[in-house]
Structure formats: C-alpha cells, structure tokens
Amino acid sequence: MSTYADVAVGDVDEFGRYEVTKGEILSFAERYDPQPFHVDEEAAAESMYGGLIASGWHTCAMTMRLLVENSLDEEGSLGSPGVDEIRFRRPVRPGDVLSVRTEVTDKRPLESDPRRGLVKSHVETSNQDDEIVLSMETAMFVRRGE
C-alpha cells in the first residue's frame, strides 16, 4: 500500500516471515497478559491448550510488525480509527513462523478531512502449515493527494 490513489478494492498482498520464539511469548505475556497458559509452561501443558501459547494481543502485535514492514507506506500511513472482528482462530506456539495476507475491502475519502482517506482490509495471519491463526478487519487513515 502506498498513497490513497494507489489502493484498489480487491488488491491482495502476501508477505512476511516472523519466527515466534518461546522467549518472546514469555516476555510479552509476562508484561501484558500474564495468564498461566501464556507464562507458565507447566500450567500451559495441563491446560486445554496443551502447551504454551502466545497472547492473542501478541499475535496482533507481531502481525502489525509485518504490516508496517511490508505493507504500510511510511509517508502515507496516518494511523487507525480501530479494528473489527479480531478472531483468534488457532493457537500460536513457540517455533511457529507467521506470514500475512491482506485484501483491500473498501476505500473512501474522509468527509471531515480532504487530506485523508480510509482504507479497510481483511487481514489473515497464517502459520508455517498455512493454517490461519488470526483474522481481522483493519481500517487505516491514508494520505490523499499531494
């Protein structure tokens, strides 16, 4: 994605490679989501998840890193009003390798600010077995014109 004019509804992009380590799962969760199945290997092994899994917020954050590195334009991207329909579809575990697929679902000028448009996308994050682990509907403010 670059500036607003370059984006078309239906555009599909696939990118990224994020190696999920046990250390990063633990350090994110110890800070932000210290539930047993995110921070305690023994408790996680006995939980319904059968082992340590990443916080869903961590999976969102790793997905954002791939979006910023591969999809967002540093000049064109102007933040976000929100995110809809986040679904944690499968656990993310140590050793998983994540990649992202985006599809533009809507674009429109902002009535309140002619310098910006709103671009909506369906975003899916998959693991190394092509299983979708996360899906969400994102909305981004994108710079219009020059």
Next chain:
Amino acid sequence: MSTYADVAVGDVDEFGRYEVTKGEILSFAERYDPQPFHVDEEAAAESMYGGLIASGWHTCAMTMRLLVENSLDEEGSLGSPGVDEIRFRRPVRPGDVLSVRTEVTDKRPLESDPRRGLVKSHVETSNQDDEIVLSMETAMFVRRGE
C-alpha cells in the same frame, strides 16, 4: 470476574492504574509498530498527532494487563475467541495514567463444551482526565461449574 456462575449481565467494574512512559511507548513500538508517530519524537511532533503517541496495539496490551491483574480469575479464565469493535478514540501519550471500566453485556453456555461459558463485556480504557482512549467488545471463555 470469577467463575461463570458469579458473572451477571450488567455487572460493572472499574479498576487499575497504568502509568504510560515514553520509554515503554518507544520500546513497544520499535518492536511491533515502528511508524514515525510512535517511534520518532521529531516526526511525531510534526505529524497530525502533534507528539509521540502509543501504538493502538500497545494500548490494547496495557488494557489487557489491567484486566488480568484486576478482573480475570486465574482459574476461571480460559482464553478468548476474539475481540470486536476496537476503537482508538483518543491518542495515548507519555505521562498518561490509564484505568479500565468493564460492563458485562452477555453470557451463555458453550454448546460445544459444557465445561465452558462465553462472557462478553464492553471495555473502556480512560486517561487521567476521564477521557475514553479505547473501547472494545471482548469475549472470554470462562470455566463453568466444578
């Protein structure tokens, strides 16, 4: 929130105190959301935000920390299928102090697993001026019975 039986639709809870530092805004964003208005003070000052702001995902993560510390029951909480209608309603800046309000909006047994129920809540995160910075609709799996 404790186990499923203890939760009632309409329950309201308010809690938490999370001091947002510049250092933490930078370190989160450098790792997960390295856009200029999150990681570069000079660029942020010249942006539409007029200064450094926290990544929206960081605000979600800080909110989760307050939920885990104050609201979720360690034994009763069994993860989440997803999150709806995240809205980044105001920027979060260095020095802000965040707190959380939750209101239970729905509860129902899981047909697929009698040991679990689903509890939905409207969650709002506010700053020290009682301005809402984030709102979202959460869903949590909660243990049922003994």
